[in-house]
Amino acid sequence: MAVFSVNNIAIKGISCCVPKQTERNIDLDILTQEEVRKFIDVTGVEERRIAADEICTTDLCCEAAEKLIKELNWQKEEIEILVFVSQTSDYILPISAAILQDRLGLSTNCIAFDVPLGCSGYVYGLSILSGMMQTTGIKKGLLLAGDTISKIISKTDKSTLPLFGDAGSATALEFAANAQLSFDLGSDGSGYKTIIVPDGGSRNRINNDSLKVQTIEKGIERSACDLVLDGMDVFSFGITQGPKTVNKLIEAFEIDKDQVDYFVFHQANMMMNKMIAKKLKLPIEKVPYSLKNFGNTSSATIPLTIVSEIKEAVLNKPSNLIMCGFGVGLSWGTMFAKDCKIECLELIEV
Numbered sequence: 001m002a003v004f005s006v007n008n009i010a011i012k013g014i015s016c017c018v019p020k021q022t023e024r025n026i027d028l029d030i031l032t033q034e035e036v037r038k039f040i041d042v043t044g045v046e047e048r049r050i051a052a053d054e055i056c057t058t059d060l061c062c063e064a065a066e067k068l069i070k071e072l073n074w075q076k077e078e079i080e081i082l083v084f085v086s087q088t089s090d091y092i093l094p095i096s097a098a099i100l101q102d103r104l105g106l107s108t109n110c111i112a113f114d115v116p117l118g119c120s121g122y123v124y125g126l127s128i129l130s131g132m133m134q135t136t137g138i139k140k141g142l143l144l145a146g147d148t149i150s151k152i153i154s155k156t157d158k159s160t161l162p163l164f165g166d167a168g169s170a171t172a173l174e175f176a177a178n179a180q181l182s183f184d185l186g187s188d189g190s191g192y193k194t195i196i197v198p199d200g201g202s203r204n205r206i207n208n209d210s211l212k213v214q215t216i217e218k219g220i221e222r223s224a225c226d227l228v229l230d231g232m233d234v235f236s237f238g239i240t241q242g243p244k245t246v247n248k249l250i251e252a253f254e255i256d257k258d259q260v261d262y263f264v265f266h267q268a269n270m271m272m273n274k275m276i277a278k279k280l281k282l283p284i285e286k287v288p289y290s291l292k293n294f295g296n297t298s299s300a301t302i303p304l305t306i307v308s309e310i311k312e313a314v315l316n317k318p319s320n321l322i323m324c325g326f327g328v329g330l331s332w333g334t335m336f337a338k339d340c341k342i343e344c345l346e347l348i349e350v
Contacts, residue, residue, distance in 0.1 A: 003184045003252045009130040010179035012172040013343035015068035016300065016307040017060040017146075018049040018165075020349045025162045030155075030219055039162055044270025048165030048295035051148045055350065057088045058096050060168025061144035062103050063350055068170045069104075069142075071345055076104065080138040081111040085125040085145040085299050087118045087328070088152065100144060111138075118195070119266050119327025120185075121145055121299035122169075123335045126323075127183045129173055143171040147298035152197055154222035156213065160229050163269075165295035169303035172343075182336040184249040186241075191330040194233045199224035234327065235272050242276040242326050245334040249322070255336055259320055260286065262310055266325040267291045267301035301325075311344040 024047045026036050040046055051060070061084065069076065082104075084097040097112035106112075111132070117124050125143045133141050146168030153160050199210040210224045222228070242265065250257055263282055265273050270291050277287045288309035290301065297304055302323050306314065314321070318339040326332040 002186050003248065005180055005182045005253070006127070006130040006134050007180050008175055008177055009133050009173055009181060010176035011126075011181075011337055011340050011342055012174045013068050013072050013345070014169065014171050014303045014306055015064040015071070015345040015348065016167060016169045016304045017064040017348040017350060018167045018294065018304070019051045019055060019060070021050045021052060022047050023050045028162060030158045031162065035158070042269065042271050043163060044289060044291040045163055045295040046292050049167065050150045051166040055148070056090055057086045057146045057148045057168055058084075058090050058100055058103075060148070060166070060350065061146050061170060062100060063348055064168055064170035065100070065104055065142055065144055067345055067348060068172055072172055072343060074140060074172070077107050078140045079106050079110060079142055081129065081132060081141040082106060083113060083115060083125050083129045083141070083143050085115045085117055085121040085143065086147050087116055087298065088147045088149065089114055089116070117329070117331065118147065118298045119268065120325035120329065120331040120333040122302045123183070123323055123325045123333030124185060124331070125299070126171070126173070126181065126335055127185060127333065130181050133173060133175070139175040141173045143173065145169050145171070145303065146300040149227065149298055152225070152227050154213070154226040156221040157226065158219040159231060160227050163296050165297050167294060167297035167300035167304050169300045171303060179340075180338060182249060182253050183333065184245050184252065185333045186245065187329050187331040189329065191233065191237060194230045194237065194330060195328040196228050197225060198228065235269065237330055238268055238272045238326055239275045239279070241332050242324060243279040245326070245332045246280055246322060246324055249334045249336055253336060260322050261313070261319045262321050263287050264302050264305050264321060264323045266327060267294070267296055267305060268327060269296070306342070307344050307347055314342050315344050317341060
């Protein structure tokens with residue numbers, strides 16, 4: 001069943017970490033000044049954070065997790081489950097979650113596994129983590145979500161390079177009587193080619209041609225190991241499925257839309273998100289954006305937007321939040337958290 005609730009589990013805190021290095025779209029050689037202006041007008045992305053070669057998604061998430069655990073005054077041996085959501089794990093194998101369990105000094109009794117999702121991954125991750133905590137009776141758990149998409153982007157592809165940035169996040173969940181998280185999840189694999197890295201997996205293993213850069217069209221050059229994004233199909237999917245999943249959740253749980261403090265959407269594209277908000281008839285002050293300074297950070301966009309844009313508004317005060325992610329898969333996920341009190345840390349830079 002796509003629509004369901006998880007009882008007695010609450011979001012306790014959120015921490016996010018981004019690389020110090022900033023890349024401004026106005027400085028990119030692959031775009032003319034006119035193209036830059038048009039790109040910023042449509043996407044809202046002016047600059048992004050780019051990870052250095054030696055920094056991986058796990059490094060960003062580990063930094064965020066260490067600070068969050070310390071701020072919440074949690075004992076590491078109390079954390080009994082860790083879920084890592086990312087499309088840019090350290091290795092094909094082993095799982096990065098196991099590496100993070102060891103790096104963080106968590107107990108070997110801690111459940112740890114990866115979930116290779118992107119745009120909808122944060123909401124999916126929350127549903128998996130909270131559901132397992134409810135089922136097992138685990139009292140404290142960590143969701144680490146993020147991506148260093150810049151590592152799989154061609155530096156000569158103007159359709160992807162100016163859009164994506166890097167970030168990692170840590171979200172703490174814990175047992176809380178009478179708390180409730182409500183979800184709507186779905187997928188449509190018929191659109192799997194819409195956002196894809198063609199080579200490098202088991203279907204198309206890396207071969208002699210995989211790393212050869214090919215010219216797709218003027219300004220778009222990439223290899224088969226680089227990210228491919230069909231912008232028009234993604235746009236059409238987002239403005240259609242985004243409002244549907246939010247409305248489905250609202251109707252299923254009879255949520256008073258006026259009582260929702262913020263609607264935090266996956267930061268895909270400013271024009272797309274504004275159209276979604278317009279379809280849902282949402283006031284602009286309830287729809288925060290982090291696209292301007294960070295771009296699309298895949299599974300980290302929702303927590304990054306909360307930390308960077310509405311931290312003070314939700315900090316340890318009851319808030320009603322709807323979070324919605326949609327994209328690669330194709331997949332989507334929406335969550336409603338009622339009266340949640342979230343400890344939001346200051347944004348971390350490494």
